[in-house]
Amino acid sequence: MWRACLCAIVVSGVIVAAQRPAPRVAAANLTRACVETFDAAADYFPDKVAIEDATNFSVEYRTSYKIVTIKEAYAGGPRERYVLAQCGTPPPRLIGDLAGAQVVTVPVGSLFAFSTTHLSLLVDLGRVDILTGVAQRDVVMSPEVEGRIKTGKIAEFAKVGRVIDVERVVSARPSLLMAGGTPSATFSVIRRAGVPVVANTEWLELTALGRAEWLKYMALFLNEERKAQTLYGAMKNRYQSLSTRATARPDAERPLVMTGRSTRGMFTIAGGRSYVAALITDAGGRYAWADDTAVGSASVDLEAQIQRAANADVWINGGGWKSLAVMLEDEPRYAAFKAYRQGQVWVYERRETPTGGNDYWSRSVTRPDLVLADLVKIFHPTLTPEHTFEWYKPVPAR
Amino acid sequence: MTKREAVILGGLVAAVGVVFLLSLALGSTSIPLRRVIMALIGTLPDEDTSGIVVTTIRLPRSVTAMLAGASLAVAGLQMQTLLRNPLADPFALGISSGASLGVALVVLGSGYGAAAAFGNAMGMRGDALITLAAIIGAALVLGLVLVVSSRIANPTTVLILGLMFGYAVSAIVTVLVGASQPERLQQWAQWGFGSFSGVTWQRLRLFGPLTFFGVLIASATTKQLNALLLGESYARSMGLAVRRARLLTMLGASVLGAVVTAFCGPISFLGIAVPHLCRGLLGTSDHRALVPAVVLMGSAVALVAQIVSLLPGSAGVLPLNAVTSLMGAPIVVAVLLRSRRGAFAG
Numbered sequence A: 001m002w003r004a005c006l007c008a009i010v011v012s013g014v015i016v017a018a019q020r021p022a023p024r025v026a027a028a029n030l031t032r033a034c035v036e037t038f039d040a041a042a043d044y045f046p047d048k049v050a051i052e053d054a055t056n057f058s059v060e061y062r063t064s065y066k067i068v069t070i071k072e073a074y075a076g077g078p079r080e081r082y083v084l085a086q087c088g089t090p091p092p093r094l095i096g097d098l099a100g101a102q103v104v105t106v107p108v109g110s111l112f113a114f115s116t117t118h119l120s121l122l123v124d125l126g127r128v129d130i131l132t133g134v135a136q137r138d139v140v141m142s143p144e145v146e147g148r149i150k151t152g153k154i155a156e157f158a159k160v161g162r163v164i165d166v167e168r169v170v171s172a173r174p175s176l177l178m179a180g181g182t183p184s185a186t187f188s189v190i191r192r193a194g195v196p197v198v199a200n201t202e203w204l205e206l207t208a209l210g211r212a213e214w215l216k217y218m219a220l221f222l223n224e225e226r227k228a229q230t231l232y233g234a235m236k237n238r239y240q241s242l243s244t245r246a247t248a249r250p251d252a253e254r255p256l257v258m259t260g261r262s263t264r265g266m267f268t269i270a271g272g273r274s275y276v277a278a279l280i281t282d283a284g285g286r287y288a289w290a291d292d293t294a295v296g297s298a299s300v301d302l303e304a305q306i307q308r309a310a311n312a313d314v315w316i317n318g319g320g321w322k323s324l325a326v327m328l329e330d331e332p333r334y335a336a337f338k339a340y341r342q343g344q345v346w347v348y349e350r351r352e353t354p355t356g357g358n359d360y361w362s363r364s365v366t367r368p369d370l371v372l373a374d375l376v377k378i379f380h381p382t383l384t385p386e387h388t389f390e391w392y393k394p395v396p397a398r
Numbered sequence B: 001m002t003k004r005e006a007v008i009l010g011g012l013v014a015a016v017g018v019v020f021l022l023s024l025a026l027g028s029t030s031i032p033l034r035r036v037i038m039a040l041i042g043t044l045p046d047e048d049t050s051g052i053v054v055t056t057i058r059l060p061r062s063v064t065a066m067l068a069g070a071s072l073a074v075a076g077l078q079m080q081t082l083l084r085n086p087l088a089d090p091f092a093l094g095i096s097s098g099a100s101l102g103v104a105l106v107v108l109g110s111g112y113g114a115a116a117a118f119g120n121a122m123g124m125r126g127d128a129l130i131t132l133a134a135i136i137g138a139a140l141v142l143g144l145v146l147v148v149s150s151r152i153a154n155p156t157t158v159l160i161l162g163l164m165f166g167y168a169v170s171a172i173v174t175v176l177v178g179a180s181q182p183e184r185l186q187q188w189a190q191w192g193f194g195s196f197s198g199v200t201w202q203r204l205r206l207f208g209p210l211t212f213f214g215v216l217i218a219s220a221t222t223k224q225l226n227a228l229l230l231g232e233s234y235a236r237s238m239g240l241a242v243r244r245a246r247l248l249t250m251l252g253a254s255v256l257g258a259v260v261t262a263f264c265g266p267i268s269f270l271g272i273a274v275p276h277l278c279r280g281l282l283g284t285s286d287h288r289a290l291v292p293a294v295v296l297m298g299s300a301v302a303l304v305a306q307i308v309s310l311l312p313g314s315a316g317v318l319p320l321n322a323v324t325s326l327m328g329a330p331i332v333v334a335v336l337l338r339s340r341r342g343a344f345a346g
Helices: A002-019 A116-125 A143-150 A166-172 A186-192 A208-212 A214-222 A225-247 A275-282 A302-309 A324-330 A332-336 A359-366 A368-379 B003-025 B033-041 B049-083 B095-107 B112-121 B126-149 B155-178 B182-193 B201-219 B222-229 B232-237 B242-264 B270-282 B287-309 B320-338
Strands: A057-061 A065-070 A080-086 A102-106 A111-113 A131-134 A176-179 A197-199 A256-259 A261-263 A266-270 A297-301 A314-316 A345-347
Touching: A057 A214, A065 A197, A065 A214, A080 A197, A102 A197, A102 A214, A111 A116, A116 A131, A116 A143, A116 A214, A116 A225, A116 A359, A131 A143, A131 A166, A166 A186, A176 A214, A186 A197, A208 A214, A208 A225, A208 A275, A208 A359, A208 A368, A214 A225, A225 A275, A225 A368, A256 A266, A256 A275, A256 A302, A266 A302, A275 A368, A297 A302, A302 A332, A302 B049, A314 A368, A324 A332, A332 B049, A359 A368, B003 B033, B003 B049, B003 B270, B003 B287, B033 B049, B049 B155, B049 B201, B049 B222, B049 B242, B049 B270, B049 B287, B095 B126, B095 B155, B095 B182, B095 B242, B126 B155, B126 B242, B182 B320, B201 B242, B201 B287, B222 B232, B222 B242, B222 B287, B232 B242, B270 B287, B270 B320, B287 B320
Parallel strands: A080 A102, A111 A131, A111 A176, A176 A197, A256 A314, A314 A345
Antiparallel strands: A057 A065, A065 A080, A261 A266, A266 A297
């Protein structure tokens, strides 16, 4: 009897075990591998991202695939949805809203990246190893990518006029082409040929943090959610704690700030709703065109700029000037600005990359905390004595 | 000159004066008239922003507009008479295409580095470099067309020649545009809008004399133009060295067109429209009346276009090129339809 009982317990235990296997949650996302034996009950994405600041993309997780939604595939463009299916799992059944959505198998093993900002996302995630194609090799700015180009592993797929060479893309068969977020008729051709194309519209975000969060977008395709979530969270903390300190300064200490440069009597400035304007505010400055409604850059008459900003304390983001004297040769009326006369003209050209590009462009998108730190030091020189300038420098007198 | 012509010319002088003052009083920001006048007579303190705006922005801009308008108009008249074609303008010989090519090479070209280095060596950057490039480009195309056209007797053939050169040069520009980065394209597009605002006092020191004497010299060609109007054989019988006169006039008109394009960007329409307006207004093809009328009318129209381009207020500025055409086309159509006398008499 006793023995029979024991036997029954053992047997039932075996049956239970067979019916309800211990849920095999992977310890982490598979960043470089496929699933070998599919388990319908398993969650293959234990590492997830939560989107906090970016407004133009979102993600929903299922156990073996993710649904990514891009609100505008280009400025004013339609919504696009992508299904990112874990490699080695059966293809998800796409019905209803998702029928016809583009499927991308993740983690992506080879990537063609159209824009240089995509490259900095890869560099930050430490995953330049999957890059196999760039639009143009000569505009690449980061040493990591440069090094990989030297090994001959990176193709060039939009060499002439940044027009995508369809045949080159299709014959190279990358796992994914990340496009720059502009409309193009060639995308559907490339998709039909079997290469998935996804948009990256980081540049449509209205805040610097929102732009930086596209690091997570790149991570979605690589299953690198954990790294992206950690990197972004730490960066955002630094940004916010510094911004809190800077904006706490009394109004009298907040400098009036102007931006841009003049071409033939027209001033190209950062729009009042642009991420640059937001950065100025977050760094404890007052933007001369804060009431402007442009999201990107805006053009204003030189006359209007003089009336607005003749008394601005600081002038940022002009650029391309070797010295204050040269500026005046370019446009003698720069002398009408107080910021110019007092030598408070700052440009983000402190650092060049080894290849002669501007380091600001290759790294600043994912590091708004450092951009903010530079601006705070310009606007409030005594607030952060420990900070050394990353990208900004004053235009020298001569 | 008839009494009617004299009255019209007098009216034009008054009109130029009025729009000139208006162009100083109006801008993208509002400055009270009293302060504008104080700025002009120099009773405002140096650091006053209204004063800076009036004396360093509006005044040079208005002077530039007048000179550019007069230059384009008189050059357009010369070309229309010379080529016996109502559609001719100062750029008929491919000048503006040539200038565009020069600018495109600097702004868009992969040789940007080389061009910038060259410019630096010459002590020129930014706008000054662009101006230089435009002049060189225009001069090269002009030289080519003049050399070829000196062998051609038929004015229509010369016109077609200019067109063909223009097409060929534009094609190269299109290739450059196709291969450019967006930021550079922006700068390129801005040049194409045309603008009187980029000419500062410093640049006026060169632009002013060039256009002023250019217009004066062009005005001295009325006799030749009148003779040419009656046909080349008649002109020859009057003792005019036709071919030489034609080449010299074409050279003068083209240089005027090239200088304006170099400093202000390609400003279309003025050169073609103003002569038609004046013929309609005066009811004559006599260049002794037409030339001064065209000079005055060109100045006035350019100033009005400049004022209209500022209409959006501080929000921005309309492209000058768009304003001249949008504003001018209906006027010219009306003049042509109403006045049979105004029909082109070449």
